[in-house]
Amino acid sequence: MLDHYNDRWALITGASSGIGAEFAVQLAGRGMHLVMAARRGDRMAELARELNTRHGTRCHIAEIDLAEPDSGALLFDELRRMGVEVELVVNNAGIGMIGQVESTDPDDVRHMLNLNLLTLTDLTYRFLPGMLERNHGAIVNVSSQAAFQPVAFMGAYAASKSYILHFSEALWAEVRSRGVTVTALCPGVTRTEFFEHAGAPGWLEKHISQTPAKVVKQALRAMEKRRQYVVPSWKDYLVTLLVRLTSRRTAVNESKRYFRPGRSDRDAGKSD
Numbered sequence: 522m523l524d525h526y527n528d529r530w531a532l533i534t535g536a537s538s539g540i541g542a543e544f545a546v547q548l549a550g551r552g553m554h555l556v557m558a559a560r561r562g563d564r565m566a567e568l569a570r571e572l573n574t575r576h577g578t579r580c581h582i583a584e585i586d587l588a589e590p591d592s593g594a595l596l597f598d599e600l601r602r603m604g605v606e607v608e609l610v611v612n613n614a615g616i617g618m619i620g621q622v623e624s625t626d627p628d629d630v631r632h633m634l635n636l637n638l639l640t641l642t643d644l645t646y647r648f649l650p651g652m653l654e655r656n657h658g659a660i661v662n663v664s665s666q667a668a669f670q671p672v673a674f675m676g677a678y679a680a681s682k683s684y685i686l687h688f689s690e691a692l693w694a695e696v697r698s699r700g701v702t703v704t705a706l707c708p709g710v711t712r713t714e715f716f717e718h719a720g721a722p723g724w725l726e727k728h729i730s731q732t733p734a735k736v737v738k739q740a741l742r743a744m745e746k747r748r749q750y751v752v753p754s755w756k757d758y759l760v761t762l763l764v765r766l767t768s769r770r771t772a773v774n775e776s777k778r779y780f781r782p783g784r785s786d787r788d789a790g791k792s793d
């Protein structure tokens with residue numbers, strides 16, 4: 522668990538936009554120094570300058586493609602060489618893919634799973650032992666509300682988020698008595714670049730969404746309370762409960778209404 526933030530280092534993956542950039546803002550506000558990792562170094566450098574001016578935050582920018590198989594090891598070794606002791610890891614970098622099977626490139630799916638699953642797992646296993654040795658530290662793994670059910674037309678993405686939820690919860694149970702905490706963050710729709718990159722531009726404008734600021738505030742509160750997972754909005758939380766009450770068949774059929782490519786809002790909700 523984090524006993525205090527001040528002058529400690531946080532590693533945030535995917536810190537160049539959206540939820541990751543907001544983690545950078547809120548953690549810098551609490552006095553943490555930051556390792557920001559993503560591909561768009563210019564974006565992170567701009568944010569780092571801002572945070573340094575505002576809070577005196579020390580930032581290290583790691584411009585890295587975290588979908589590359591050895592990227593977790595490279596990042597870990599780089600920080601060890603620099604003598605940076607990471608107190609908090611926010612495994613946030615992730616992408617989504619929305620579409621029909623025939624129009625999905627298997628190489629893109631592999632790329633997504635490398636990023637969403639393999640590098641997240643790799644970084645978790647590399648940083649946790651040091652935290653356990655010191656008896657303090659925290660990991661926040663960014664999952665999704667989609668983790669609680671299968672989602673048609675984004676099956677691989679939703680399943681990758683189920684993995685993150687289950688993996689994080691298992692670790693939470695394993696390490697919680699040793700001063701370290703692992704929390705899975707499961708946001709519903711959030712106003713970021715996610716849907717644009719996932720192949721559903723304009724989707725966000727048509728649906729109710731929350732701000733990254735709210736999501737990160739709830740995430741940090743849950744981490745401080747040492748919770749195993751958090752769904753930041755109570756409405757989204759209710760949906761995860763409803764999914765448990767309904768049949769698996771109904772849940773997956775209902776999910777078709779959201780991401781069916783080319784389906785108009787008027788058609789949404791009609792079953793086959």
Ligand SMILES: NC(=O)c1ccc[n+]([C@@H]2O[C@H](COP(=O)([O-])OP(=O)(O)OC[C@H]3O[C@@H](n4cnc5c(N)ncnc54)[C@H](OP(=O)(O)O)[C@@H]3O)[C@@H](O)[C@H]2O)c1
Nearest residue numbers: 535537538539540559560561587615665710711713714715
């Ligand atoms: N927005 C939502 O509605 C929502 C809901 C549930 C869960 N989430 C999860 O929230 C997390 C953050 O997404 P977001 O909503 O903030 O979307 P976003 O604004 O698109 O941010 C995604 C971040 O991931 C980084 N990233 C993507 N590919 C990468 C790669 N190959 N190597 C390194 N970094 C990479 C991006 O940086 P670069 O492009 O600079 O590399 C960016 O910083 C994701 O795990 C997503 O699954 C989002």
